[in-house]
Amino acid sequence: KAGVTQTPRYLIKTRGQQVTLSCSPISGHRSVSWYQQTPGQGLQFLFEYFSETQRNKGNFPGRFSGRQFSNSRSEMNVSTLELGDSALYLCASSSRQGGPANTGELFFGEGSRLTVL
Amino acid sequence: GNSVTQMEGPVTLSEEAFLTINCTYTATGYPSLFWYVQYPGEGLQLLLKATKADDKGSNKGFEATYRKETTSFHLEKGSVQVSDSAVYFCALAPRDTDKLIFGTGTRLQVFP
Numbered sequence: 001k002a003g004v005t006q007t008p009r010y011l012i013k014t015r016g017q018q019v020t021l022s023c024s025p026i027s028g029h030r031s032v033s034w035y036q037q038t039p040g041q042g043l044q045f046l047f048e049y050f051s052e053t054q055r056n057k058g059n060f061p062g063r064f065s066g067r068q069f070s071n072s073r074s075e076m077n078v079s080t081l082e083l084g085d086s087a088l089y090l091c092a093s094s095s096r097q098g099g100p101a102n103t104g105e106l107f108f109g110e111g112s113r114l115t116v117l
Numbered sequence: 118g119n120s121v122t123q124m125e126g127p128v129t130l131s132e133e134a135f136l137t138i139n140c141t142y143t144a145t146g147y148p149s150l151f152w153y154v155q156y157p158g159e160g161l162q163l164l165l166k167a168t169k170a171d172d173k174g175s176n177k178g179f180e181a182t183y184r185k186e187t188t189s190f191h192l193e194k195g196s197v198q199v200s201d202s203a204v205y206f207c208a209l210a211p212r213d214t215d216k217l218i219f220g221t222g223t224r225l226q227v228f229p
Contacts, residue, residue: 045216056215
């Protein structure tokens, strides 16, 4: 069973540009979440999606957006990049369904490392 | 609000030493608790979890017990190996969500 796949693995952008990161969850997983990892702030939650609906959003500015497609693949977009957006962006999927349930295990991808110059 | 506090690193040990990494949490309700591990250049992997009070999660010789009375979830291993060198993250998730709240991570370095 293939794991969570994130593309691209590495990218370099300049301030003011925008970037789109892609995530393919484990087959059968419908829940996808995104996290930002930086040395200063650690791991911070960005978004959580289930069946194309955003269920939770972290405390990030509106420049950070995401979406989920009908095949559960997800993308996140960061517009007007700032130096502080340089980070490892991690995507995770789980088998958790939409109703009340104990939290499932998250399976993380290897991340997309974004450098903003 | 929800938060996780874990001990600062790095933790430096000799092979076969006993490991404890402390983790305490603040949460409303009854969250699930996790330890994730990140090896160099890799993403996060779930190490163990506990979903209710007094549960003990265990995997690969690591253990942690969900202590509601002390709001703690300390990670322990009786005998560490060089291959255990990694960054360990304590995390909690409120019920019915995949929104993980992570601690700052503790780097473990094990020397032969």
